[in-house]
Amino acid sequence: KAGVTQTPRYLIKTRGQQVTLSCSPISGHRSVSWYQQTPGQGLQFLFEYFSETQRNKGNFPGRFSGRQFSNSRSEMNVSTLELGDSALYLCASSLVGRTYGYTFGSGTRLTVV
Amino acid sequence: AQSVAQPEDQVNVAEGNPLTVKCTYSVSGNPYLFWYVQYPNRGLQFLLKYITGDNLVKGSYGFEAEFNKSQTSFHLKKPSALVSDSALYFCAVRDATDMTTDSWGKLQFGAGTQVVVTP
Numbered sequence: 001k002a003g004v005t006q007t008p009r010y011l012i013k014t015r016g017q018q019v020t021l022s023c024s025p026i027s028g029h030r031s032v033s034w035y036q037q038t039p040g041q042g043l044q045f046l047f048e049y050f051s052e053t054q055r056n057k058g059n060f061p062g063r064f065s066g067r068q069f070s071n072s073r074s075e076m077n078v079s080t081l082e083l084g085d086s087a088l089y090l091c092a093s094s095l096v097g098r099t100y101g102y103t104f105g106s107g108t109r110l111t112v113v
Numbered sequence: 114a115q116s117v118a119q120p121e122d123q124v125n126v127a128e129g130n131p132l133t134v135k136c137t138y139s140v141s142g143n144p145y146l147f148w149y150v151q152y153p154n155r156g157l158q159f160l161l162k163y164i165t166g167d168n169l170v171k172g173s174y175g176f177e178a179e180f181n182k183s184q185t186s187f188h189l190k191k192p193s194a195l196v197s198d199s200a201l202y203f204c205a206v207r208d209a210t211d212m213t214t215d216s217w218g219k220l221q222f223g224a225g226t227q228v229v230v231t232p
Contacts, residue, residue, distance in 0.1 A: 043203065043222040045219045045220075090156055099145060102157075
C-alpha cells in the first residue's frame with residue numbers, strides 16, 4: 001500500500017515568488033491536512049480538506065491557500081514568499097472520523113532565499 | 114480549545130534503560146491521544162493511540178503509553194531503550210466532542226521531545 005506522497009521533496013525559491021506543493025494521500029483516505037514545521041514554532045496546523053472543501057483552517061495569512069481535488073489529492077500554495085516561510089511542509093491523510101490519526105508524508109523542505 | 118504540553122525539550126537515556134517521554138493535555142471534552150515519532154528529514158510516524166478502554170496502550174517498536182485521566186497525562190514509555198530510538202517524539206490530542214468546526218477536528222501537537230539514547 002503506497003504511503004502519502006509529497007512532491008517535490010526539496011525546493012528553493014526567492015522572496016516574492018510563489019510555490020505550489022503537492023500531496024497524494026493513501027488510497028481510501030479522503031481527508032488531507034497540512035502542517036508547517038519549523039524549529040522555533042514546531043508543528044503548526046495550516047488547513048484540513050475533505051470532499052474538496054476546506055473544513056478547518058489554522059492561523060496563517062491569506063498568502064497560504066490550498067485545495068483538494070475529486071481524487072482527494074491536495075495542493076497548497078504560498079504566494080509572495082517571505083524568508084520566514086522556510087520550513088518543512090507536511091501533508092497528512094486520514095480516514096474520516098475523530099478516532100483516526102494521520103499518516104504523514106515525508107514532507108517538502110522549502111527554503112526561501 | 115485543546116492543547117498539549119511536552120515539558121521536556123530533550124530526554125537523555127542510556128541504552129538498555131527505561132525511557133519515558135512526558136505529555137499532558139487539555140481538552141474540553143474527552144481526549145483522543147496519539148504519539149508520533151520523527152526521524153531526521155522525514156515525516157511523522159504513528160506509534161500508538163488512546164481512544165477508549167484500557168488505560169495502557171501498546172504500540173509499535175515496543176512502545177506503550179498510559180492514559181491517566183485524573184492527571185490529564187499520556188506518557189510514552191519503553192522498558193529498554195535502543196540507540197535507534199533516538200528521534201523526535203510528538204504527543205497529539207483531539208477533542209472527541211468538539212463541535213465548533215465543520216470537521217472532526219484537527220490534531221493538536223505538542224512541541225516535541227528530542228530523545229537521545231547513548232550506547
